[in-house]
Amino acid sequence: MNASGKTRTSARGLIALVAVACVIYGCSSGPAAIDRVVRKDDFVKYQHYLDQHDQQPAEAWLAWRSNETGSPVEALRKADVAISQTENPFTPDDPRAVQLGELVYSTSCVTCHGPKADGRDASGRALMGHKDFTHSHARMVLQMNPNRLVEWYQVVDQVTASEHPTPDGSTAVMPAMGEQLTREQIWLALNWLASDQAIESKVER
Template structure:
C-alpha cells in the first residue's frame, strides 16, 4: 500500500511539473533582444531613413528591393493581403517573428512597452494597454494563436473611445492603416503570437 500511496502522490507532482514546463515554454512574446535577428533592426532603420516620415512606403520600397520587384508591384501585393488571415506562421517563420519585433519596437513600444506589458512611456493613464504576458493572453495564443484578426483590425483601424492627443483627436488606440502597410501590421501581429519555445535567442542562432 505504501508503494501505491507514494505513486499516487508522485503522479500529481509529475503532472504539475509538466504543466509548468509547458506554460514556461509558451511564455511570450519573447523579449525584443531575443526575437530580433542580426541585421533586421539596422536594415529597417536604413529603410526608414531613406523615406523619412513615410514608414509604409519606406517598408514597401525595402521589400521591393529585397524581392527584385518595383515599388508599384510591392504596393499591389500588399493591397492583396487579406485582413482576415495572417500570411505568416509565428511557430515556424523565425524571420517574420524577427521583423515583427522590429516593427513593434519602432511603432508600438512607446505605448505598449518594450516588454509588451502595456507600460510604455506614452501610454494613456485612463486607457491602459493590454499586458500580452497575462495568463489569459498566453493561454489563448497557446491554444489557438490568440485573436490575430481582431488585433489586425484594431491596429489598422484604431480602437477605443475618442481622446485628445497633442496632434488632434483620435481613438485611444490610434489607427495605423495610413502609417503601416498590411504586411507590417501582420508582422507585428506575428510577433504578438510568438512563443518562447519556437523562438531561439538570436545570438544562439548566429553562433550555429
C-alpha cells in the same frame, strides 16, 4: 482505500491533469530562442528608408523590400493588398517573421506598448496601451483562441481602441493604423507579439 492507495490515485489524477494541460497549452517550451531578435543590419536599413520617406512606415517598408527584391514598389503594393486580412500568412514560430515583426513593433508600437510588450516603459512606468501582452492570462487566451490574431489584426487595422484611463487621467487611445502600415507589417508585428520571443524579451532586455 488505504493511505498509499489514495496517494497513487491523486498522483494518477495529477498526471492526467498535466496531460490534459499539455494538449491544451502545449508542453514544449516552444520555438528555440532567436539569438538576436532585431538584427542590427535590418534595423539600420529600415531606419534609412524611414528617414528617406518622412517616417512613413508603409512607404519605407515598400522601398526597402523593392531594393532587396528588385520588384517595383507599385508591384509590391499591389501584392500587399492581396494579403488576406483574415488569415495569418505567417506563424509565430517562423524565426524570420518574428525578427521582422519585432522590427515593426520596435518602430511603430513600442511607444505605447513598451519595449517588453507589457505596457510599461523601460523604467516600469505604465504606458498608454497598458495592456500586458506577456501576462499569463493573455498568453492563455492567445493559445486557446485561434482567431485571436485576426481579432488583433482588426484592432490594429481599423479600430481606434480607447480603454482604461492612463495613470495621469488622460484617456489611452490607439489609433487605427491600417493607413500607415502595410498588411505584411501588421501581421509581422502581431506574429512577434504572439511568439515566445515577446515573453522572453522580458528577461533578455
